[in-house]
Amino acid sequence: MLSKKEQRLRRARQTRIRIAKQGVARLTVHRTNQHIYATVISGDGAKVVATASSLESELRGSVNGGSVEGATAVGKRIAEKAKAAGVEKVAFDRAGFAYHGRVKALAEAAREAGLQF
Template identity: 35%
Template sequence: MDIRGRTKQRHRLRTRRHARIKKKIRGTAARPRLVVFRSLRNLEGQLVDDDRGITLIGVSTRTGTEGDAGARSGKVADAYLAGRRLAEKAVGSDVEEIVFDRGGYPYHGRVRAFAEGARDGGLRF
């Protein structure tokens, strides 16, 4: 199997894991779903209301990250700061409770830092 085959297989398996997760959790207007997408360079997070099928708030590490990330560095620090920025926007929009959707990724590294940033920003999971 060449490199493209392994990449396709990895993507297919992640998509299946994400589908299993989405079967069990659902975002509402009162408690939206925080879904995470991780690429090689960036991380994106969106608050989604599944009942209406709309995205309420979205952030990405592409839009610059400034602040104190503690002992974190690099992409993990950027993910933490993006999570805090998303939480600040959400709290400003009267959203304080969410359902976390890790998007089929392991709860580790950047995904975990994003979740910790959202918690430190004031969101409850």
């Protein structure tokens, strides 16, 4: 019997295999109870293009990373950073987390801020 974390990582592995075949940059999301993190990784998987999290000094005092509002702020921030680095099109890698709540809020905010996926 797989643990809850092992089940999530198994789901994540399948997604990453599909994204690697596409060869596009990927927007990965990781969440904990208190914070949420987003990273844009280049198409070949070798380089981190941009990162944003609820731990950043600009966001830390104003938003709670464990809330939907915090995830929305991180989504907008990652989209701004990715576009500044020249990445406009990404594949969304939810890392096995359900597309619901904070993960969904981050994705929708990134789309509204101009990332295409």
